[in-house]
Amino acid sequence: MFYQNKTYKINTDNPWQCMDQETIILSPKSNKAHELNKAGTYLWNHMQENNTPSLNELTELLSVKFNINGIEAKTDTELFLKSLIEQQILVESDS
Amino acid sequence: MATPQNLDILNKWRLKSSASWIPLQASLELTNRCNERCQHCYIPSFKDDPKKVLSLHDWYLVLDKLKKAGTLYIVLMGGEAMLSPFFWDILKYSHSKGFHTSMITNGMKIKTQETADKLRNFGIKQMSFSLYSLKPHVHDFLTRVKGSHQKTIKAIELCQNAGLEVGVNALLTNANIDDIFDLEDWCIEKNIVFKADPTITPKLDGNLDPLKLRASKEQLLYFLELEQKNSQKVNQSQRPI
Numbered sequence: 001m002f003y004q005n006k007t008y009k010i011n012t013d014n015p016w017q018c019m020d021q022e023t024i025i026l027s028p029k030s031n032k033a034h035e036l037n038k039a040g041t042y043l044w045n046h047m048q049e050n051n052t053p054s055l056n057e058l059t060e061l062l063s064v065k066f067n068i069n070g071i072e073a074k075t076d077t078e079l080f081l082k083s084l085i086e087q088q089i090l091v092e093s094d095s
Numbered sequence: 096m097a098t099p100q101n102l103d104i105l106n107k108w109r110l111k112s113s114a115s116w117i118p119l120q121a122s123l124e125l126t127n128r129c130n131e132r133c134q135h136c137y138i139p140s141f142k143d144d145p146k147k148v149l150s151l152h153d154w155y156l157v158l159d160k161l162k163k164a165g166t167l168y169i170v171l172m173g174g175e176a177m178l179s180p181f182f183w184d185i186l187k188y189s190h191s192k193g194f195h196t197s198m199i200t201n202g203m204k205i206k207t208q209e210t211a212d213k214l215r216n217f218g219i220k221q222m223s224f225s226l227y228s229l230k231p232h233v234h235d236f237l238t239r240v241k242g243s244h245q246k247t248i249k250a251i252e253l254c255q256n257a258g259l260e261v262g263v264n265a266l267l268t269n270a271n272i273d274d275i276f277d278l279e280d281w282c283i284e285k286n287i288v289f290k291a292d293p294t295i296t297p298k299l300d301g302n303l304d305p306l307k308l309r310a311s312k313e314q315l316l317y318f319l320e321l322e323q324k325n326s327q328k329v330n331q332s333q334r335p336i
Contacts, residue, residue, distance in 0.1 A: 015167040015193045017108075019115050024108045026167050026195040031220050031260055033104040 007052035008081055009091045010044075018045065027087055034087060039066055040080055052093070055081065112165075120168040121161050123154075125179035130203045132239035133225075135266055135308050138174060139300040151181045155188055162192050169194040177204040183217060190218025197221035199264065202250025203243065211250070211257035222254050223262040223290075228271045229278050237270055237308075251287070262288035268295065268308040272318055276325070293318075 016025040023036040023044050036044055042065055043058050050057075055077060063073035084090040112119035126148075129141045149157070161169070169189050176182055176198050189196045198214075202224050205211055214222070226247050228234045234244035254261050263282050265275060275291055282289035295309050310318070 013193065015195055017112070017117065017119060017165050017167055019108075019111050019117065022111075024104065024119075024167070031101075033101045033108075035104050035108075 005054075005094060006092050007054050007094075008047065008058070008085075009052050009093060010047050011089055011091050014089050016044075025089055027089060030087060032087070034084075034089065039076065042066075043077070043080060047090075117165040118161065119166060120170065121166050122170040122172055123157065123185070124172055124174070125154075125176045125182060125185060126174045128178040129174040129201075130178065130240070131175070131201050131243055134237055134239060135268060135295050135305045137296050137298050137305065139298045139302060141174065143174075151184055154181055154185050158185070158189055158192055158194070162194070167195055169196045171196065171198040172200075175201055175203065183213075186214075186217045186219065195220060197223065199223045199225065200250075201225050201238070201243065202247045202254075203240075205250035205253055206246070208253055208256060211253035211259070214254070215257045215259055219259060221260040221262065222251075223264050224251055225266070226251070226263045226278070227265055227268070228274055229281055230274060233271050233274065237266075237268065251285075255285070255287075260288070261285075262290065265289070265291045266295065267291050267293040267310050267315070267318065269310045269314060270308060272310045272314045275318065276321065291318075 014025050014027050016023055018041055021038045021041050023041045025034045025036070026032075027034060039062060043062060046058070046061055047053060055074070058081070059070065059074045059077045062068065062077055063070050066073075068076075081090060081092075085092055108119055127138050127140055127143050129136075129138075132141065158169075171182070171186065171189070173179070177200060179185070186196060186198075196218050197220055200222060202222075205214070224247055226234065226244075227237045228244075231244035234247070235241050238244075251261055251263075263278070265271070265278055267275060271278075279289045279291070281287075293310055293315055295305050297303050297305060
């Protein structure tokens, strides 16, 4: 469940590397490697620069950058956040 | 980290990183010291040269530089990595820098559950054990240390109890190739990642003695054919229809 008043932050315990518009993230806790595609990497890079963006902010970015409608962008962003939170790669907090 | 899905991702990223000159993974040879005397080992001496050995401060600098260079994954190895006087400090520092840290070991220093638990608590995620056969006399023949087989098997058990991901690296030689599939079956049964490698090189000083252990062409062909058949069997059994 995602709320408008939440922000999302990268968990710095996970080593990561960006190359060629893709990202690999190692998750020492689960002992897994995760990969982000071009869109995921775009959001990830934004989260690096802007520490704690909100769902709306990320949705807007995705929509503009990849020229997709707001509903689709929101669904994709929610999936992205949900998956990374489950893997403890992102931390959700109140804004 | 070496699950099949992870391997696909890591192999892809190894290629990407080498093309970009980013050392995604680094293997640190902490020491030449070893408590085995493996016939096939490429290291000429089982001692450290005091003039060449790095201080703890040097190792910290190495890790700092690797972090800056973009490294994510550190493998601690030797000789026997755990015989380095700085092993625990380096492991702790590597973990604190956020590296995913694993190690290659013979397990001879892991004698108690406390040690295995300490490895986990200090941030080790994956252990690769050098184990050459299920037959003690074959393994001990290659390591030239009587009782080493029993100790390595015990260490594997302790590390699995500690919740560490365990792998076995088996060098293929003319002494163990005939029963290598028994070892592979044992690993599968124990949920251990198994890897067999036929590469035997001369020692770093040019001594060719290790090459006497190379499997013959016939042995290798037999091994590869059997391996292919086994992998086809696995593939067929996994087909949905």
